[in-house]
Amino acid sequence: MSKESLDTQGTSGRSYWRSLEELSQTAEFRARLDREFPREAAEMRDPVSRRSFLKLMGASMALSSLVGCQFALKQPQEKIVPYVRQPEQVIPGRPLYFATSMAVQGYGIGLLAESHEGRPTKVDGNPDHPASLGSSDAWIQASVLTMYDPDRSQQILNAGKPATWADATAAIASAANAAADGLRIISEPTSSPSVVAAIAGLSGAKWYQYDALSNDNVANGANLAFDRVVNTIYAFEKASVVVALDSDFTHGSPTSIRYSCDFASTRRLENDSLSMSRLYVAEPSPSNTGTMADHRLPVKAGDIAPMAQAIAAALGVAGVTAPTLSESVTKWVTVAIADLKAAAGKSIVIAGESQPAAVHALVHAINASLSNVGKTVNYTEAVISGPTGVASLKALVDEINAGAVKMLVIADANIAYNAPADINVAEALKKVPTVVHLGIYNDETAALANWHINGAYYLESWGDLRAFDGTVSLQQPLIAPLYDGKTFLEVVAALAGNTTATAYELLTSYWKSVQGTKDYAFDKQWQISLHDGTVAQTTAATIKLTAKVGGEIPASGTGLELIFRPDPSLRDGSAANNGWLQEVPKPITKLVWDNTAQISFATAQKLGVKNEDVLELTYQGRSVKAPAYIVAGQVDDTIVVHLGFGRTQAGKVGTNVGFNSYALRGTETMWFGNGVEVKNTGVNYTLASTQEHFNLEGRDEDIYHTTTIAKLIEEKAHGEKGHKKHEIFSLFPAYDYSKGYQWGMSIDLNACNGCNACVVACQAENNIPVVGKDQIWRGREMQWIRIDTYFAGDSTNPSIYQQPIACMQCENAPCEIVCPVAATVHDEEGINNMVYNRCVGTKYCSNNCPYKVRRFNFFQYVDEETPSLKLQRNPDVTVRVRGVMEKCNYCLQRINESRIDADRENREIKDGEVITACQQACPSQAIVFGNINDKSSRVAKLKELDTKFTVLDSLNTKPRTSYMTKLTNPNIELSGKME
């Protein structure tokens, strides 16, 4: 296909497209479209891949055989095993919820964990915690699976041989004693006050923190601007203009959940308001935030700095001169500046973690000159102290090479895997006499240590963490450590010679000493803090600062730019063994189980590269092989590689998946650099992307509605109704749904950024299996909710639209009339039930579903044999077996629980009492669920709005899930016309 054919197709004929193949209508694409399941081969493709698939019998997946299916006349006798002493509060059959917190890059995210008779089965945000506000993201949702991962390290190892904690503590304490001033600790960054204090108490020890995704650039930028490291907190809910310079602030960071929520509140038109914020995003490759932008500008990562300079110069920041920019960039920047000026005090300029420190310093000055500081931008004391980036790791390795390190304790940090390639960690570790590794996996770094201590997972640990705004939240264990793992606090205490204290004793004694209260008063306060999940009055106070400009802006280079990005699902790769994260289709590309060298269409043509070609990327003398993937909307002359793959000792699921892009990373080019060389090896590598699966073909105009806010205001003024209403009649008599509870859902496309939180939350709640790359390649993914990505317009900078699609619960359901065994039927409350035990697997229902939301168990995907994985399952949801169809049922188990509770108390279910798993997880609160018969419910009110539409309305299926039209707020100066 040629570039020309792409663009003509894109602008004239169809309005939406899902992939470049669809845009150009290649023969291959047409052929695939004709089949519902793209590669419907009865057998697995090739014996090699089938063998490797069978090997993945470990965490979260298995093709279990018919073992255990023995012939017997009677059902096997089951046992009832009651408690000997029943714990207080435990009522069998009812879950308990405990407040705890999880560390994300060292910052605390407050959570509520659901516990069924002592097993944590699901985690969700704690509504009282500032970093979560009750919601979560895919990373947090998937964390519960890691807890039950059978590949977790299960014992203490000394030189590879099992040892006891007593042996380990004795050895550690004596080695620490002998090391004296030569004791060094390296850990992932942590905000834990108790850990910081404990390490500070170790005499002679030095502590380094290293995070491969460190936001050291942000800290250094603050240092340049204010001569000290401070913490910046943005108030997106107050901003009417946001300019994001290569910043994906709604996805994948410790603040992204909160910022998604705050930002979405300025985009939602719920209470008949007709104003929304405007978002400008300049970035090299489309991010989740980029898809929400009113004006997205694809620019190279190295070209962001001149844009920041131009903005600063135009706003009169002292000491900045405007550089010359290309015409299109100048226009974009000029318009953005005008908008920023008009919204002074109500705007935000934010730069991404990957941008150099000088850009961050510029941005501080820009926000100051817009008088945003104190309004939309606030500063507090730093929450995590000290450098956490590559400088820190380099200093440690230099010390080791100088022979100053006698003993090294490594906590969680997988430095043997995620260090940049020009720091040889493996070589350095050989020079340290005693290396102690603490971690939940026996990973790449553990293999290089003398001692490996199996760590306790956060759901098994006592601890404390601080949120991005300083709020302290406590971590309480939901379960005793499955494998008797230890926490970082206990290991630090052992270094100090205290080998017997438990983490609980260490934690409480620290907080007693801090609060200086007597036992009784302390206990009372402690119980309250544990219950709430946060410690009262610990939020950091804002400080007043004056910004100055500093640092050197690196010159924007020429040639092919190599950009490193954390993987949208796996981030730094520490959770590579988590099947849920591996299998969730990545935003935009919808790839699973792989990372790629992302490349723009024009650059691919220039280099003679097509999708799935294996490229040899050579950068600064290091090279890796990576499959190419063409991404619409990526800027030309860039290659984006995602970190987090290519693990060599991750476990059965994550080992040897994708390629290791850390092998290209250098200390000077942690995030991007110029001059990568690309060679097409001519080898083909199969990638699995769900982008073209379940295509709702040929019905474009009926799927996704979008308009601009200006047009909406005009329509309102003329009294026009939002969208044409179809008058269609059904041959079947209409059913009366006017009584009782009638469940419905509304999804606000204006708030959704496609972050995948709902997809993984649904997987956790509904016991959805993981199927593996090969099965996904055949279109057999099992997630009940998917996020469809549509592109519109020019392929170089398309508008990108995200749409979560799950079962619509049609009132005239096409699936029901074709089922020969009545396995899918409607209930009185409007839900399309799936009766697993009746299903014989004809798949007619799926064939007849226009939304393609039904999922079939082609194999025994659920692992029913691994004991630890059984503990994770939700006991309120049936575990499905091979040969049955399944699909979203609006979290029927939650509806039933609430209905029973309400009926028992002889009352109605209140609005907001039943929340579905996807709704609960959604950080931007795009999903609203409730009783549409209750006209005062939130969902019923949303369904009354003009911007509401239903997908494939013309089919008269009467879906219960409706959508709110995607609105954009473009600046007429840039968009050129009222669209």
Next chain:
Amino acid sequence: MSIQSVERYQMAQVFNRRTNKIVRLGIFVGIPLVLALLSSAWWYYTRSDWIRDVGPANAKVQPGGGFSHQLHVGGLKMDCRYCHNSVELSSSANIPPTQTCMGCHSQVLSKSTKLEFIRSSYAKDVPVQWNLVHDVPKFVYFNHSIHVAKGVGCSTCHGNLATMPVVYKTQALYMSWCLNCHRNPEQFLRPESEIYNPAWQPPADQIAQGLILKQKYNIRSKLQLTNCSICHR
């Protein structure tokens, strides 16, 4: 081919005329008979008390000879909820922990050899493993709390436990049996005061009383109660 050679290959008929009768008999009588036998064997097999463990003859062997409801409920008049304490709150009625047994038996019959297994469970912190009697399939989500709140007494499903030295099933727990009540609950509803009465017998005018109770308990319609999603999810 000459006529002679044809004759050479002619043989006597293998089957004589009677065979036709036998075959017809086999098709029209024999096969249906076998099918009928097989299906009645299947019918008997799946419906038999033995297969579903119904009745005192099919009582399960329990640790320590089993807990005598006859003695505790029938004789001592203990309330069901003394041990099954979450029956009003949760899907599970709760099988009591060993601690509940020891609440009395640390004082009463504290030396009895019959209770040795309880004492040892308590001392060693090892749970007693009872054999499950009332077992519904895993895709059925039965909730005790809603049934006792809406006038379905214990003995409707569990029988008169006050007479059972060892628990056995009095109902086979077929889905048709569940639906019988979900369709016409008035047959089984009883006043609030009688829910935990194991010996409750329906009055002569049960249907009339039941219909009044159905109103009083706010019981959902037949259509709603027979939705698949009421029990399966």
